[in-house]
Amino acid sequence: MDPIRSNAGTPRVATVLATTLLGAAALLAGCGGSDEAPFGSAEARPLVIGHRGASGTVPEHTLESYRRAIEMGADVIEPDLVSTKDGVLIARHEPNMIATTDVADRPEFATRRKTIKVDGVDDTGFFASDFTLAEIKTLRAKQAFADRDQTQNGKYQIPTFDEVIALAQERGNALGRTIGIYPETKHPTWHVEQGLPLEDKLLASLDKVGWNRADAPVFIQSFETANLKALRQRTKVRLVQLVDADDVNPRTGAITYAAPFDRPYDWTKAGRTGFFGDLLTPAGLDEVKTYADGIGPWKRYLVTVKATLNAAGNPVDANGDGAINEADFAAVADDTIVRNAKARGLIVHTWTFRSEPRRLAATYANDPAKEYEQFFTLGVNGVFSDFPDAAVAQRNAWWARRN
Numbered sequence: 001m002d003p004i005r006s007n008a009g010t011p012r013v014a015t016v017l018a019t020t021l022l023g024a025a026a027l028l029a030g031c032g033g034s035d036e037a038p039f040g041s042a043e044a045r046p047l048v049i050g051h052r053g054a055s056g057t058v059p060e061h062t063l064e065s066y067r068r069a070i071e072m073g074a075d076v077i078e079p080d081l082v083s084t085k086d087g088v089l090i091a092r093h094e095p096n097m098i099a100t101t102d103v104a105d106r107p108e109f110a111t112r113r114k115t116i117k118v119d120g121v122d123d124t125g126f127f128a129s130d131f132t133l134a135e136i137k138t139l140r141a142k143q144a145f146a147d148r149d150q151t152q153n154g155k156y157q158i159p160t161f162d163e164v165i166a167l168a169q170e171r172g173n174a175l176g177r178t179i180g181i182y183p184e185t186k187h188p189t190w191h192v193e194q195g196l197p198l199e200d201k202l203l204a205s206l207d208k209v210g211w212n213r214a215d216a217p218v219f220i221q222s223f224e225t226a227n228l229k230a231l232r233q234r235t236k237v238r239l240v241q242l243v244d245a246d247d248v249n250p251r252t253g254a255i256t257y258a259a260p261f262d263r264p265y266d267w268t269k270a271g272r273t274g275f276f277g278d279l280l281t282p283a284g285l286d287e288v289k290t291y292a293d294g295i296g297p298w299k300r301y302l303v304t305v306k307a308t309l310n311a312a313g314n315p316v317d318a319n320g321d322g323a324i325n326e327a328d329f330a331a332v333a334d335d336t337i338v339r340n341a342k343a344r345g346l347i348v349h350t351w352t353f354r355s356e357p358r359r360l361a362a363t364y365a366n367d368p369a370k371e372y373e374q375f376f377t378l379g380v381n382g383v384f385s386d387f388p389d390a391a392v393a394q395r396n397a398w399w400a401r402r403n
């Protein structure tokens with residue numbers, strides 16, 4: 001989940017100085033929780049989900065990244081799933097492997113480069129659906145964010161979904177604690193169009209290890225709706241409806257939409273209008289409740305960002321670094337969506353949390369702990385973090401204080 005675009009913390013429009021601290025204090029949910037509650041339930045302590053593993057530190061979606069997340073204390077590791085040409089589920093953020101592997105440097109694969117439509121948008125690169133698993137195993141992962149550690153590039157293989165599950169179970173047994181998994185079906189409609197549907201394989205992998213059941217430490221997530229509705233008929237594993245957007249207008253704090261981040265792609269294909277945010281209205285949540293156990297909204301739906309505006313009405317470079325981005329904005333919480341979701345028995349997991357100062361709103365004063373505190377106080381049941389150690393530290397402190 002979580003395209004780099006929205007999550008890089010750099011809305012395209014400009015911004016401001018912030019300071020409003022936690023309008024959220026008033027929103028405090030305040031109901032007690034239990035350490036005995038079922039893993040990931042509404043009553044349990046909030047989950048820390050290692051987003052693509054510990055992707056702030058180790059190249060994403062590698063066994064090493066997931067292992068590091070577990071060492072950092074993450075409760076759950078998150079593999080995004082795409083299909084190889086021979087129908088094997090592997091962990092990659094996108095079918096296009098150009099940004100996260102060394103495939104473009106491999107002369108033997110040069111002829112595989114092409115431009116295709118993914119969810120209606122041109123995409124150029126090397127697609128997992130054109131490579132066998134054996135070929136993909138010859139590739140090596142690289143860090144997707146240019147401003148993060150590049151020294152581990154070229155070291156690690158691309159894991160299969162089965163290998164990710166095996167790691168979670170092996171580490172969970174070794175550590176004596178539950179390590180969950182949070183697979184995302186990436187571009188499910190597109191995969192069907194390639195003749196490589198994801199869902200049968202996903203359920204088969206869970207069946208093999210005894211995790212295709214309601215109380216398994218497993219959440220299946222998707223930005224599309226039709227595949228989740230179909231999965232509901234086939235599995236009791238917890239399902240989570242992801243809710244995307246394009247950006248935020250920092251002048252107003254309003255969520256903005258643009259294709260392909262305007263609505264679930266299955267809606268576009270079916271001619272359904274409206275936007276992702278429709279899933280978060282009371283009526284939308286009622287609909288989600290008919291097939292899912294939770295929602296996974298982009299964090300800006302829960303805590304938006306607003307710029308300080310100059311006399312001309314334009315965002316101000318509050319920290320004076322020459323760039324206008326979230327580091328110049330105030331973080332403003334609103335608990336309406338969390339309350340409405342919880343009132344319907346839906347859990348709420350939100351994304352993506354990143355520790356770099358330029359990816360933190362000015363409100364947090366370069367301290368990621370302040371951001372986690374705001375969201376836990378708002379009542380979320382889980383956070384997807386690129387830096388699970390920071391998330392775990394603040395979750396533990398928050399939970400201890402509350403109970």
Ligand SMILES: [Ca+2]
Nearest residue numbers: 319321323328
């Ligand atoms: Ca700035």
